Amino acid sequence: MTAPTDSTATADSTGTGTAPTAEPAERPFGLGSSPLRTDALPKALGIYPYAADLWAEGLLWGAVLRSPHPHARIVSIDTSAALTVPGVHAVLTAADLPAPTVPSDRPVLAAEVVRHQGEPVAAVAADHPDTARLAAAAIVVEYQLLDALTDPEQAFHGPALHPDGNLLRHLPLRTGDPEAVGEVVVEGLYQVGRQDPAPIGAEAGLAVPRPDGGVELHLSSTDPHGDRERTAACLGLETDRVRLVVTGVPGATADREDRSFQATLALLALRTGRPVKMTLTREESFQGHAARHPALLRYRHHADAQGKLVKVEAQILLDGGAYADVSAEVLAAATAFSVGPYVCPNVFVDAWAVRTNNPPAGRMRGEGTLQSCFATESQLDLLAARLGLDPLEIRRRNVLATGDALPTGQAITCPAPVAALLDAVAEVPLPALPLDAPDTEWLLPGGPGGAGDPAAVRRGIGYAVGMAHMLGAEGTDEVSTATVRVSGDHATVICAAVDAGQGFATLARQIVQSVLGVTEVYVAPVDSDQSIAGPSARGRHTWVSGGAVEKAALMVRHQLLAPIAADFGMSVELLSIAEGKITSYDGVLGMPVTEALEGKELWATAQCRPHPTEPLDEAGQGDAFVSIAFCAMRAVVDVDIELGAVRVVDVTVAQDVGRALNPGQIEDRIEAGVAQGVGLALLEDLRSTGGLLANPSFTGYRLPTALDTPEVRIATLLEERDVVATFGAKAVSAAPAVVAPAAVAAAVRAATNLPIGRLPILPEDAVVVLPV
Amino acid sequence: MLPTSLDEAVEALGASPAAVPVAGGTDLMEAVNAGRLRPGALVGLGRITELRGWRYEDGGTAVLGAGLTLARMDRPDFAALIPALADAARTAGPPQTRNVGTLGGNIATAAATGDTLPVLAALEAVATLARAPRAGDSGTREVPVSHLLTGVDPMRPGELLSWVRVPLLHAPQVFLKATGRSGPSRAVASVALVLDPARRAVRCAVGAVAPVPLRPLEAEAWVAGCVDWDARGEEGAQAIDPAAAAAFGEYVAAACVPDAYGADASSALLAEGPTAAAVRLRRTVAVLARRALGRALK
The missing domain is CATH 3.90.1170.50 (Aldehyde oxidase/xanthine dehydrogenase, a/b hammerhead)
Structure with a gap:
């Protein structure tokens, strides 16, 4: 829809001058360009056939x-x-x-x-x-x-709700010296509510x-x-x-x-x-599908006088709902990333996922990591306040980099440009205060036509960094298979990777266009007769299925070029495909790809299987993750301190993307993640009292609307290639959703000086009661 | 049934008492679709054009059609007449809802969070109920909107809400609501406040804290005495002492939110003062009332 010139103009006006999108998008196709999703128009026009x-x-x-x-x-x-x-x-x-x-x-x-x-x-x-x-x-x-067990803390001693017991998993993590003590100690108790994926299509x-x-x-x-x-x-x-x-x-951020x-x-x-056809009602949908694990986190951070972390102790309790589902996996992420993207020599964590009679919990963007990110970032802010340090400075003193170890003992081998991300968000100018605008034009907390009063509004700025792992952890067999078929001037990709909104179908097209120089690429609908590609979750498909598509396309490329190379008496490696033409290194050959493909039918199937991982042992140690993506964020909020209404004015994001394969789509994913994160931070909570849902409807369960969603600015899409990943690219969807709630909470804390300890932040949590 | 005039509609309702009138349907059809309500028949009011506008009467009263949409009430011409009603209509929901939702529907649904209701209560609006005429009976009667809402004088079978009479006060009016978010949402609490300079009166109603809008009559009377009516509107003049405005807020909050708000009726904690929920809600109502008075007197 957007012409290349338009997108450049928009990028400039939103201050993304350094982002790769600001380059004139001359390439009409292939990796690095931002083609529109094929289902975007039908979905926007309401003619897309849903289930x-x-x-x-x-x-x-x-x-x-x-x-x-x-x-x-x-x-x-x-x-x-x-x-x-x-x-x-x-x-x-x-x-x-x-x-x-x-x-x-x-x-x-x-x-x-x-x-x-x-x-x-x-x-x-x-x-x-x-x-x-x-x-x-x-x-x-x-x-x-029967008595409903709805308090996860009671699950340990309560009667067993299931023959398998109430403890879904206990994961201890112990590393370093348990006796270590820091000069400064801060403690906090943090609570995360139940966020529902709330798919618009039930x-x-x-x-x-x-x-x-x-x-x-x-x-x-x-x-x-x-x-x-x-x-x-x-x-x-x-x-x-x-x-x-x-x-x-219809788009999915969860199972x-x-x-x-x-x-x-x-x-x-x-x-x-x-x-037989079945369509669930909204209420059934809220009751039946899995939501984010509500969490209770107790943290104690020790630091030295300079603010360097000495020891982190934590207890993490996840409410897994009535059945095990994927709670064990979520708990592993919560535990392994319980310190955040920081270096700490001594870490002692106990984490539990328990069974209750609450609604089911499962996988949802940044599962596990989101909960611990909120707690650790809040703790860092507490430490900064105690030491009189700037929140940015305390983070800079502790951030990890490539080569550092996670508390699980796993060395980080992928790029970990955390410090650079922090610098990037800090450099972007802050949004202006609307001081010169007439009162009536302020968009105050409470919204247009609301009760906002400029005299009671305080602005707050908060920073947060976070991480999200990619691919299945703890020994999950990650594998995907793809077939690329070229007949004449068009190519077909057959891969059972479902595009749930993350943009895999668009990416597959771009990969084939780049490798084979074919413009017309068709991505076949998915069914289970195709080879296994695995679930659309944990940012897998860019890596595993993208890798499989690339390999298959390269094999086809070889089949195509081998006879040509033989004709010219040179090896295939000396030929290249660019801009729809096959050219040789010496310029003798210059043949359009379409001509070389004429009357040909080539195909290849390939598999991609990243390096294996291992389960965490009884001390929470092990190389359990394939790779990690990082993200830094700055949130600016306005709080009406009398009513407790919060409006997120601006969120600035710097993200470690490895390589931007489709910058337009990456920005969309970041905006989506921020919107979801802001929703969790301020609005979304599927409440249950005594195990009964209080708000299973879109009237009661409040999703962020356009007015609740801030302006999202991309400070940078940091491209430092992850050498083992397909194209060096990292998954982009989860990290912004993980970090946004922590950033918003930090900003509200800065505006109100209140200890914001639970998400979502209710108005009553942000009211400053002035002494009479 | 899709009558095109008020007469047809009341006749249809009179003929089949089980029928339910539906205007915008934003609340009613949601209940029907969810299976909570299974009306025997529906009488669609969308084609009765005479109820979709308003007219003036005796120079001092506007007679609003029950079919007036929330979106229409938000337009500048209407906002100049009855500003608080326009404010309430503007914040009543997303455009999709406001385009079809009607004034009459808001009254008939009588939801605690109905945004126009506190405004109508503060304006002391009167509803006209139409009914199929019988021998020796014109069929219509007039009932204050607050009597309809509280059930003092409820709507009777076969009656249709046709008009709402609202006095034109030619003075500032404010409607404020607290929702806890920036996007459209139902009110946690709302306050409508209108000035009646002719009578030197302040009228106020609090919405969403109880099933019906509440009028803090004593607080109204007290604050009317604190207002410098002659200074009002003059450049640089202070029409009310800020401390009095704050006290008015507290007064309204204490009058409208009971100590036991949010507690079980059987709770033994009542002796120990207001519940935490009551304290929070009072704080919100007090801020809204104070701000509303401040805006009205600015």
Whole structure:
């Protein structure tokens, strides 16, 4: 949409003069350019087919009966009333499930005990969505209420909520001298609320039974092979009897689907022999899918008189909800990055993820790291205040660099330009105070037409740095496969990496354009018949799937160039492809790629598998992470200190991107991360009282609107290539979301002088009560 | 049913008492879609153009159509007439909501957070309820909006809210709401304050802290005596002592937020003074009331 000249102008006006985007974007395609996503226009115009728009001839509608209680024993389920509703084709309960070979501790449908509000108990298929819902409501379930365990601190001693116990994982981390003592000690208790991924497109899907007894699932999955495998296990089918077609992904910042949704949908289709479609309501969506782990963090930082860290002690408690899911993995990140991007010789951390009767928790941008980033950055500010140091200065004195070790003992081998990032954000001029503008034109906390009063507004500036790891940790087998096929003048990429908004499809196109000089690149839709590419999470696909696409494209390139090189009696290495032309080193050859490809059909498949990692041992030691991306941020806020209303005026970001493969898309991802971070810092909290959700709607769960979102300025996209990563590039989505809440909290702290210890920051936490 | 005139609409409602009138539908249809409400029939009011505007009466009163949209009330011509109502309409929600949401809908829904309601309470607005005429009965009656909201004199079956009469005071009016965010949101607390210089009165209503807007009558009467009515509006003059404005804020807050706010009815803590929630809410209401008075007298 934006012409290159426009984007340059915008970049200048927002002060990103040093960013790579300011270069005249002459290259029409390939790496380093910023082509528009292919689904951007259809999505903006409202013609993109989402999973909720799927249709099949003769389909039935599914509905799920969910537990109204956070913890109860199921005494009996009577489905007879539901079965007599005209139009109902099937009613399923746990008794209808195949043998329990379920691959996790989460049942598809609750059998004996329900462990969180909204846990699926029964499912119905009927010929109309309302019929299905009415029939589900007609199922009579007799519950024997049990005490709900909703305080994670009680989970250790409370009755076991599950045969596997309440402790999902305990991870101790011990390094250095436990007796070390610093001259200055600061302590803090920090709390992070429950942020929901709140996907605008609620869960939806279509299951179609196959004649061979299998089932085909059309879902907006972000992990097609993982979801297929888990669904097949739940159904008691061979994996190849389940086919999963990825369709209409509406953007995801977390796991897209909850497992029981897929399995229930498939089971209804198998049982009725008809296609079954199911769309969750907003309330069901809030109840069913995983949110960010609420956390309680207790920290004690020791430092010497110069502000150098001497020792960090911490206790981290994550509320994992009723089932294990990915809590162990999240806990590893929280623990390993519990000190932040700083060097500290002595670290003693105990971290626990526990089971409660609260809503489920799972993966969400910067999982684990976000929680500890808020705590460590708050602690650094406390230390700075105690020592009379500038918040920037105390960070500069402690930041880690390449070659330093994490508290896990792992040496950081990737670029870690933390100090440079801090300098970059500090150098950008602060946004002006609107002192000269008339009062009516100030956008005050409280918004336009709000109650803001300039006399009560205080401005605060906060800094934060943080990190997010890329790829699966602790020995996860990371692998992706891609096929590149060229026929004539166009190329096709077949790779099961789902573009959940992170821009992989655009990137794959750019890679093939760069390597092969072909302009027309088509990225095939994803289904589970393709080779495994793994989930869209933890910033994986740029690296693993991008790497696979590059390798495959290079193999095709070799096939293309080898005969030409042979004709000219030179080796392939002496030929290059640039600007759509094949040229030789000496300039003798200059052949358009399209001419060389004419009538040819070339293809290759390649795999990318980054170096392996190892699990953390019983002292929290081990090389558990593949690589880390860093980000520094400065937030400027205005606080109405009488009402406690906060407006984030400006967020300036410097990010370690390795190499900017698509600068436009990177900036979009940073803006998205900042918006999500600001949401967590000020607004978003899926509250539950006694295990019952208080605000499962978009009226109650407040997402940031355009007015709540600050101006985001990119100080720099720091390009220091990570030599082992594909193209030297680092994942960009998670780091800004990790750092933004800490930066906003620091700014509110600076404006109010209040100890901001919990997220989101409620108005009551930012009210300065002046002495009477 | 989609009547095109008020007469048709009341007839339709009279004929099928189970029918529910719907204007913008921003609250009603959400409840229908979520399955909380299953009305037997709906009477759509969107085509009744006579209710979408306003007219003047006796020189001192504006008669507002119930179908007046929030977006329309925000336009400058309306804002010049009844500024506080325009302010309330402007902050009532995102444009999508304001374009269809109506004044009548706000009253009929009677949500605690209805933004126009404290303004109507402060203005002592009167609603006209229309009903299909019967023998010896014109069908319409007039009820103060606050009586409708509190249930002193509720709407009866078959009645349709048609007009709202609001006095034109030709004096500053302010509506302020605290939401805790910059984007559109429901009020945590709101204050409407209007000056009535002809009667030398200040009228104030607090919204969102109770199911209906509350009028702190004693505080109003007290503060009216503190205002220097003759200095008001003069360049450089101070119409009220800042300490009196602050005291007014506290007075309003204490009158509208009970000690037990947010506590269980059975809680034994009541003897120990106001709850933490009450203290917080009072602080917010006091700030809003003080600022509203300050703006009105600026």
